[in-house]
Amino acid sequence: MSPADTEPRQDGPARGRPRSEAVEHAIIEAVMTLLEDGLPLAEISVERVARTAGVGKATIYRRWSGKEELFVDVLRAAEPPDPELPGTSMRDDLVVLLEALRRRGLAGRNSAILHHARAQMKSSPNLWAAYHNTVILPRRRLGLEVLRRGRENGELRTDVDIELLNDIVVGPLLVRTVLRPDADLPDDLAERVVDTLLQGLRPANG
């Protein structure tokens, strides 16, 4: 990353007032730089971020209510973007959702910043709650929504509750990404899990 990326841009005719988006970007990049330098989240104050980004503390507080809210945006910026659902079938939507979980797992393994930020986040109840509410919960709602549509379309059995079906669908990916960080995450994992689940574990008859 070039130094220019971490500084608020001062370009354009309206001198002295950088565009809001560029400032936000600079602030988020400042936190990432500090994390990259090995600073634990607990030691990264709003003041320190402001200094690193070359902005005033008020500039940060105008955009985020506090450190927690800012860090959640940093984690979101470092993570793969949320997937676009194809909407062609429940099966295809589920594959895309699980593929996003797989990529999220790979990102956590390949990015030292993301890995440390996530680990540290879990030791801060406030930060964890903010992350849970803004990142995990919407993703979970999306999964439940896909299953509900599948049930309406006749793609899904109707005798098991949607919450349990969701845990059955995301379970294997969460086990491999969150609980067993050394587990295999092959390219076709999402597809194999979804198709195995849809067909069932009994041998195919006929």
Next chain:
Amino acid sequence: MSPADTEPRQDGPARGRPRSEAVEHAIIEAVMTLLEDGLPLAEISVERVARTAGVGKATIYRRWSGKEELFVDVLRAAEPPDPELPGTSMRDDLVVLLEALRRRGLAGRNSAILHHARAQMKSSPNLWAAYHNTVILPRRRLGLEVLRRGRENGELRTDVDIELLNDIVVGPLLVRTVLRPDADLPDDLAERVVDTLLQGLRPANG
């Protein structure tokens, strides 16, 4: 728990030399008492355990190589015992294995000691590794073994690898017990998960 339970027994004719099992019990109970008093694992030294149990440090080191090994035995003592597999079918064995995971989850919610000990264990890489090797790994091997037998008996499809099938089977229970500690753990959860997985998520045809 009565005070007598936490002291090495001095009963029986052979005065002064309590039975080995009673001493082990007393030492494990001493750690539990300290955890119950709210001491973090990091602050519980072998010396402190010895003092609480009323034994010498050497008595502890004769039985455990160190603090980590002792704590793993404490965690095991506090957890529900490993299940006996009925062996009547893969389906029945899987239900028993998942029911053990469900009970383990319930125990972690209902026992403050267990809850704190597990949480603290995760922040000690040595302790976590010891726990993983002596508690989690054997359980995982047992699950893989049950699936292998099921595959040989024709109860399980043969076109998906056993490791992935195991993650599919344990996934929903691990999600509900480890990742979502507020999730429902109804009595019939193990049975519902296993039967849903065996049948598949597609609507039953015919």
